[in-house]
Amino acid sequence: DKSGHRHFMAKEMAEQPSIIQKALAAYTNEADGILNLPEGVQFNDIRRVVMVACGTAFYACQVAKYWFEQIARIPVEIDIASEFRYRDPVLERDDLLIVVSQSGETADTLAALRHVAGHVRRTLAVVNVPTSSIAREADVVMPILAGPEIGVASTKAFTAQLLSLLLLAAKAGLDRGKMNADDLTTLMSEIQAAPGLMSQALDRAQEYARIAEELAESDDVLFLGRGAMFPMALEAALKLKEISYIHAEAYAAGELKHGPIALIDKTLPVVIFAPRDVLFEKTISNMQEVMARHGQVILLTDADGAKLAGEVQNVIVMPKAPTIVAPLIYAIPAQMLAYNTALARGTDVDQPRNLAKSVTVE
Numbered sequence: 482d483k484s485g486h487r488h489f490m491a492k493e494m495a496e497q498p499s500i501i502q503k504a505l506a507a508y509t510n511e512a513d514g515i516l517n518l519p520e521g522v523q524f525n526d527i528r529r530v531v532m533v534a535c536g537t538a539f540y541a542c543q544v545a546k547y548w549f550e551q552i553a554r555i556p557v558e559i560d561i562a563s564e565f566r567y568r569d570p571v572l573e574r575d576d577l578l579i580v581v582s583q584s585g586e587t588a589d590t591l592a593a594l595r596h597v598a599g600h601v602r603r604t605l606a607v608v609n610v611p612t613s614s615i616a617r618e619a620d621v622v623m624p625i626l627a628g629p630e631i632g633v634a635s636t637k638a639f640t641a642q643l644l645s646l647l648l649l650a651a652k653a654g655l656d657r658g659k660m661n662a663d664d665l666t667t668l669m670s671e672i673q674a675a676p677g678l679m680s681q682a683l684d685r686a687q688e689y690a691r692i693a694e695e696l697a698e699s700d701d702v703l704f705l706g707r708g709a710m711f712p713m714a715l716e717a718a719l720k721l722k723e724i725s726y727i728h729a730e731a732y733a734a735g736e737l738k739h740g741p742i743a744l745i746d747k748t749l750p751v752v753i754f755a756p757r758d759v760l761f762e763k764t765i766s767n768m769q770e771v772m773a774r775h776g777q778v779i780l781l782t783d784a785d786g787a788k789l790a791g792e793v794q795n796v797i798v799m800p801k802a803p804t805i806v807a808p809l810i811y812a813i814p815a816q817m818l819a820y821n822t823a824l825a826r827g828t829d830v831d832q833p834r835n836l837a838k839s840v841t842v843e
């Protein structure tokens with residue numbers, strides 16, 4: 482049931498603010514705002530976090546690495562499941578393995594979990610399907626509570642994964658004494674703001690459609706971002722490839738000079754994720770390098786950023802978001818640009834060619 486939407490993907494994108502709201506309510510005590518995570522989620526005896534996943538779930542891990550390091554000062558290693566399982570990774574007893582999977586059935590992620598079981602103190606599965614193989618085999622399960630995701634392109638599972646991982650990072654910060662009660666209160670109030678900001682980001686429908694008309698005419702699109710916006714760029718490129726079949730690449734903005742700048746000419750759209758944060762000026766200087774070579778810039782930033790960025794061909798003004806939750810907000814344009822581009826190209830949004838919802842073979 483698409484609840485009046487044209488596609489499952491559209492429905493699932495629209496559901497995101499309420500899913501995040503509900504998952505947040507489920508994982509906090511209303512009375513005191515204190516975290517209420519599944520039994521067994523604890524970081525007291527853990528010295529390193531190792532996170533493994535595929536596709537979009539891997540990008541959620543990539544964002545979470547910034548959160549765990551920043552909030553909990555704990556070393557984090559992340560890897561793609563198909564690489565991790567064959568590379569003979571060095572594992573210690575006091576590592577926590579976190580596997581992230583919407584379906585809980587992804588063959589490589591499941592194999593990675595099996596590979597590690599017995600070598601580390603604990604395994605934790607962040608999954609959407611609580612009855613899945615991965616959920617059954619992990620020591621501890623944290624359901625992301627997104628509800629069934631039908632569209633092959635993952636959307637609401639991504640933002641729900643992000644929320645779960647952010648709450649895990651907060652728990653790690655508390656358990657390791659890197660955050661006190663006041664810090665937690667501040668963080669939780671920033672997280673509480675996310676659903677409302679996500680709704681505002683969804684409201685830019687006309688802007689996404691206008692930019693998508695341009696993207697739909699292109700053979701290639703480049704996405705750039707720094708910090709947690711780098712995985713957003715990766716996610717945006719993956720979404721665009723999956724459902725519009727347009728070739729897309731994503732780079733950390735600082736890598737531009739190390740190669741991809743050679744691609745830039747007046748035919749190349751370059752989508753830049755640049756909220757006004759501590760990295761903003763660096764990213765804007767990369768944007769200027771693109772403009773100097775006549776690339777077609779599409780800047781995603783907030784009102785402050787738009788003012789500071791100067792004259793830019795295309796700007797989509799996002800709501801101003803606390804830096805820590807910005808990935809939840811900027812996931813929306815990543816998805817909406819791909820969705821609208823696919824609409825403009827007339828491709829099959831919910832069932833893209835060659836792809837399966839759940840990849841149960843290697």
Ligand code: M6R
Binds near residue numbers: 535584719
């Ligand atoms: O079910 P999983 O989260 O383990 O799936 C992982 C990937 O196959 C999945 O995220 C894939 O990349 C999506 N099609 C992305 O939209």
